[in-house]
Amino acid sequence: GAGVSQSPRYKVAKRGQDVALRCDPISGHVSLFWYQQALGQGPEFLTYFQNEAQLDKSGLPSDRFFAERPEGSVSTLKIQRTQQEDSAVYLCASSLELAGGYNEQFFGPGTRLTVL
Amino acid sequence: AQKVTQAQTEISVVEKEDVTLDCVYETRDTTYYLFWYKQPPSGELVFLIRRNSFDEQNEISGRYSWNFQKSTSSFNFTITASQVVDSAVYFCALSEIDTGGFKTIFGAGTRLFVKA
Numbered sequence: 319g320a321g322v323s324q325s326p327r328y329k330v331a332k333r334g335q336d337v338a339l340r341c342d343p344i345s346g347h348v349s350l351f352w353y354q355q356a357l358g359q360g361p362e363f364l365t366y367f368q369n370e371a372q373l374d375k376s377g378l379p380s381d382r383f384f385a386e387r388p389e390g391s392v393s394t395l396k397i398q399r400t401q402q403e404d405s406a407v408y409l410c411a412s413s414l415e416l417a418g419g420y421n422e423q424f425f426g427p428g429t430r431l432t433v434l
Numbered sequence: 435a436q437k438v439t440q441a442q443t444e445i446s447v448v449e450k451e452d453v454t455l456d457c458v459y460e461t462r463d464t465t466y467y468l469f470w471y472k473q474p475p476s477g478e479l480v481f482l483i484r485r486n487s488f489d490e491q492n493e494i495s496g497r498y499s500w501n502f503q504k505s506t507s508s509f510n511f512t513i514t515a516s517q518v519v520d521s522a523v524y525f526c527a528l529s530e531i532d533t534g535g536f537k538t539i540f541g542a543g544t545r546l547f548v549k550a
Contacts, residue, residue, distance in 0.1 A: 321478075351538070360438075360525050360540030361479070374536040409479070420467050420529050423538070425479040 320344075322426035324410050330432045331400045339395045339429045343412030351423060352385055352395050353409040361409050367393060400433045407431070438528050438541035446547040447516050455511045455544045457526030463487075465531035468502065468509045469538070473523040482524075485509065516548045 323342045331337050343350050348369055353361035354377075364383065366374040369390035378385070382400075387393040397404055407430050411423035437460040447453045459468065470482040483493060485502050493500045497514045513520055523543045 349536075351536075353540075358542070360527075360542050363537040363539070366536040368536075376535060377537060407477070411479075420531065422469075422481040422484060423479075424481070425471075427476070427478050 322410055322412055322424050324426040324429050326429060328430050332434055333401060335400050336398045337400055339408050341393045341410030341426060344424055347412035347414050349413035350387055350393050351411045355407040355409055402433050405431055405433045438526050438539050440526055440541035440544050442544045444545045448549050449518060450515050452512060452514050453516050455524050457509045457541060459507050459528045461528060461530055463530040463532040467529045469527040470511050471525045471527060518548050518550050521546055521548045
């Protein structure tokens with residue numbers, strides 16, 4: 319497709335369940351970002367990939383959060399043992415160039431996670 | 435620490451009014467980038483503009499204009515002759531080159547309502 323796609327668009331999980339959120343960036347985009355957006359707030363940085371290398375994971379809130387991009391294209395954000403405070407919209411963004419967050423980012427529609 | 439403040443939570447205007455969205459940032463870096471993104475009701479953030487810290491020239495793009503002033507650490511966004519389609523949440527963001535790693539820091543956003 320032409321843009322960044324994310325799946326599923328909506329996910330409801332029971333507290334304690336593991337979830338996996340998928341991001342398909344724009345083809346050829348080197349940089350990939352994950353953000354968490356709570357209701358009424360701006361996106362908060364979680365992690366950054368340059369191709370398959372995870373160069374910055376300083377925003378991951380706990381060791382329950384894990385992200386990977388094994389072949390430098392599709393990325394998965396996994397949350398283990400979900401808790402209610404994990405409820406948010408998870409946004410993926412990609413960028414054509416190498417330089418981290420310095421360039422225009424193209425965002426996907428997000429996955430809205432609700433933990434009951 | 436880096437920070438982006440958008441003091442206006444919500445603004446409501448009538449179509450054809452001009453409106454200015456304020457953004458104040460904090461950084462210790464001398465080299466950084468500032469951004470504005472638009473998040474319409476559909477949810478996908480859309481890039482509007484990027485400015486680097488060495489370029490204080492104001493920019494105009496159609497009905498949009500941006501005023502960057504390093505002296506006051508502000509990067510304000512003005513929409514001239516607003517239209518209903520401008521209704522969205524607007525985010526100001528900061529990426530630091532020297533110390534920021536690969537992250538982009540977003541403000542909390544300003545929700546703009548444009549009434550017909």
